Amino acid sequence: MKVTVVGAGAVGASCAEYIAIKNFASEVVLLDIKEGFAEGKAMDLMQTASLNGFDTKITGITNDYSATAGSDVAVITSGIPRKPGMTREELIGINAGIVKTVATSLIKHSPNVILIVVSNPMDTMTYLVHKTTGLAKNKIIGMGGALDSARFKYRLAEALEAPISDVDGMVIGGHSDTGMVPLTGHATRNSIKVSEFLSEERLSQVAEDTKVGGATLTKLLGTSAWYAPGAAVSSMVQAIACDQKKMFPCSTYLEGEYDLNDICIGVPVILGKDGIEKIVNIPLSAADKAKMQESAEGVKKTNNLLEF
Numbered sequence: 001m002k003v004t005v006v007g008a009g010a011v012g013a014s015c016a017e018y019i020a021i022k023n024f025a026s027e028v029v030l031l032d033i034k035e036g037f038a039e040g041k042a043m044d045l046m047q048t049a050s051l052n053g054f055d056t057k058i059t060g061i062t063n064d065y066s067a068t069a070g071s072d073v074a075v076i077t078s079g080i081p082r083k084p085g086m087t088r089e090e091l092i093g094i095n096a097g098i099v100k101t102v103a104t105s106l107i108k109h110s111p112n113v114i115l116i117v118v119s120n121p122m123d124t125m126t127y128l129v130h131k132t133t134g135l136a137k138n139k140i141i142g143m144g145g146a147l148d149s150a151r152f153k154y155r156l157a158e159a160l161e162a163p164i165s166d167v168d169g170m171v172i173g174g175h176s177d178t179g180m181v182p183l184t185g186h187a188t189r190n191s192i193k194v195s196e197f198l199s200e201e202r203l204s205q206v207a208e209d210t211k212v213g214g215a216t217l218t219k220l221l222g223t224s225a226w227y228a229p230g231a232a233v234s235s236m237v238q239a240i241a242c243d244q245k246k247m248f249p250c251s252t253y254l255e256g257e258y259d260l261n262d263i264c265i266g267v268p269v270i271l272g273k274d275g276i277e278k279i280v281n282i283p284l285s286a287a288d289k290a291k292m293q294e295s296a297e298g299v300k301k302t303n304n305l306l307e308f
């Protein structure tokens with residue numbers, strides 16, 4: 001299994017590190033446009049191999065896509081992150097051009113690649129890749145929901161004063177400060193609905209904290225987060241590499257599912273060797289359905305800013 005990660009910055013390097021530590025890929029190629037940067041990150045990471053006990057070979061390359069040829073999976077993290085006070089949507093002007101060029105170059109050298117889009121605004125960048133590359137829709141996957149769900153579980157565990165391993169929950173919808181739909185009505189502690197333990201008010205606080213998870217970290221860090229994003233991507237790559245048939249909420253192109261059309265937005269999917277192997281339809285409450293429609297309107301507004 002050969003994996004390419006484009007963008008050797010905070011998220012790209014974290015993603016490469018987690019993939020290596022999980023030890024399921026033979027090769028990870030890190031590519032960046034900044035001269036020598038990916039080579040440096042790759043060398044530094046390789047010098048952790050004997051300490052962290054992995055055999056994955058990590059190489060770095062400056063903007064030469066021939067080194068990525070034959071990749072099974074490629075992750076796009078290239079582009080700029082937001083600064084405190086910004087929305088993800090404000091990144092579209094710079095990131096759209098970068099994502100389009102990077103996706104085209106990756107596919108040219110790896111026509112069978114499965115692409116995972118991370119750069120923000122992620123749902124719109126995933127849609128851009130769908131509209132401009134001709135790659136099959138099961139091979140274009142946006143990462144947002146896996147991260148947002150991990151943050152939801154963190155907030156649920158905090159509210160429940162429970163270990164995170166006791167908690168399950170999922171976030172669907174757009175990967176934005178206002179568009180996420182944490183499924184509080186489905187969340188459980190050891191298969192018991194969390195609403196048995198938490199008041200409605202506490203539960204809606206958990207949902208609000210989850211939605212602004214990225215903004216909260218951006219304010220604290222001065223740039224956006226990387227550990228949990230890198231871990232989320234690595235879990236998705238592993239599900240594909242190991243054909244795990246694992247369920248993650250991912251941004252995918254919808255054609256009628258969830259009553260939505262011509263949009264990439266987060267819904268539960270099954271990830272396996274073919275990428276998105278199935279879109280899972282789950283029953284939503286009327287309130288969650290309405291939130292999903294509103295979230296989709298927000299994503300479409302950003303999509304309308306794209307110039308193809």
Ligand SMILES: NC(=O)C1=CN([C@@H]2O[C@H](COP(=O)(O)OP(=O)(O)OC[C@H]3O[C@@H](n4cnc5c(N)ncnc54)[C@H](O)[C@@H]3O)[C@@H](O)[C@H]2O)C=CC1
Pocket residue numbers: 006007008009010011012031032033034037077078079080081082091095098102117118119120122143144147175223224225226229
């Ligand atoms: N979908 C999600 O859940 C998340 C998305 N993000 C997004 O991921 C992106 C990356 O974030 P960070 O890693 O923190 O930023 P960063 O600035 O640390 O790294 C970005 C890297 O991309 C490189 N780059 C820029 N243009 C390039 C090009 N044309 N080809 C190759 N490399 C290029 C830069 O040189 C830089 O090293 C941002 O857009 C951020 O908003 C970040 C966290 C979570």
Ligand SMILES: O=C([O-])CC(=O)C(=O)O
Pocket residue numbers: 081082088120147175213214215218224225229
């Ligand atoms: O908040 C950001 O801009 C980066 C991101 O998407 C996240 O961490 O969820």
